[in-house]
Amino acid sequence: MGGHSCCYKQKLRKGLWSPEEDEKLVKHITKYGHGCWSSVPKQAGLQRCGKSCRLRWINYLRPDLKRGTFSQQEEDLIIELHAVLGNRWSKIAAHLSGRTDNEIKNLWNSCIKKKLRQRGIDPNTHKLLSEVEGDVKVPNNSEKNSSSSGHQIPVTHSLATQELTPSLMRPDKSADEKSTTSKYSATPTKKLFLDQSLTNHENTSTCHATNSTGYFPLPLLSYALDYNQTTSAAALSISSNPLLWLNPELNSNAISTAISSLSSTILSSSVVSPLSCAAGDNSISNWTAGNDSSSHRSSANDSSGVMMQSSCSFDSGNFPWPDLTPDKDVQVQLGGEAEDIKWSEYLHGAFPVSAAMQNQSQSLYGEMKIGSQFAINGLGTWHQTQQLPHQIQATDINAKDFQSVSVGFQQI
DNA sequence: AACCATCTCAACCGCACCGGT
């Protein structure tokens, strides 16, 4: 592409990908892995730059993409994550199995923003619009960094500094640093109590830390409640009703209890997709919960997700696909009908892939799942993900946590 | 049917970070 060093040397194609190009790329990656992206186009016989190939693969050709309409729960989760993470779409996408950052970003810009405004919520600040309008004009840079967590509740200094472990919310340290040094650069002086993982938007005057009292963005709590398999009406109503997010009467001890629990259990097991945890099984991606009329894959009980067990070890850089067979270390079940998944078209005629290749692709699917999670969360959490007993423990603990949270909210 | 407005989403662009040298 213009501007990319890898594109200077020769005239490269731009724009939409043709089915032939897709086919070449899929075949190549399925067979060899991507390795160094810059070398992929040459090896695959494509007149594209590596960056374009990578993008095409990640956003469209990857077999583990869910595609299709977002469920209401996915949207809710995105909203809540956005309240915590801001426009860090890749981080948000990490919590939504099968969804890409690009997809989520598009959804946010095209749909969710509008919905939030209709509900009287400012999508940038997650505050009520009436509040925002009444607010003093925020600094210029806040618009770009958009989402401060508007609804805040006080938390104690010790809570904020001790219980909110940085790595829990943002396991990718480099990304954290990157965020704070570039687009999400926060006003340094405000980084007082909460770790930047939670207050990376404090440049939008969110974290009004004063003396010994910081402010905790409660949407995180609401997310955590959902995360914590709390399908109770109370929790859901709390999470969906910003008016309840910030209640000045909210007992800080309750929050302390809740947050403390979050830090030790929920957040630390963030590698496990929230609803996978809720489902109580060891699936990684089969978590999109039900009641989604627009998606046929949503039921927690259906088998459309990827059920995976793996004991394999691998390097997170390159996928050893050629060595994979379905009956080896990785077991993958692909089920569910194809929606408008282009990948399925490839696999079912439109794209001439052999049965063996399909198997390989499915293995690849599982491996990629593992790889991506591994890359994101690191070895420790990866191990957790693969260990069902750990999840059971986590679930048990989560139940206790929720009790604590519930007790706290009874005082609201 | 034609036109226009709006929406969706794949892809591009530019920037920043990282690791190697």
Next chain:
DNA sequence: TACCGGTGCGGTTGAGATGGT
């Protein structure tokens, strides 16, 4: 330490789809 290539991320663009008149 500086440079460079590779990579990843978030913002933006624009073509095509869709809906309204």
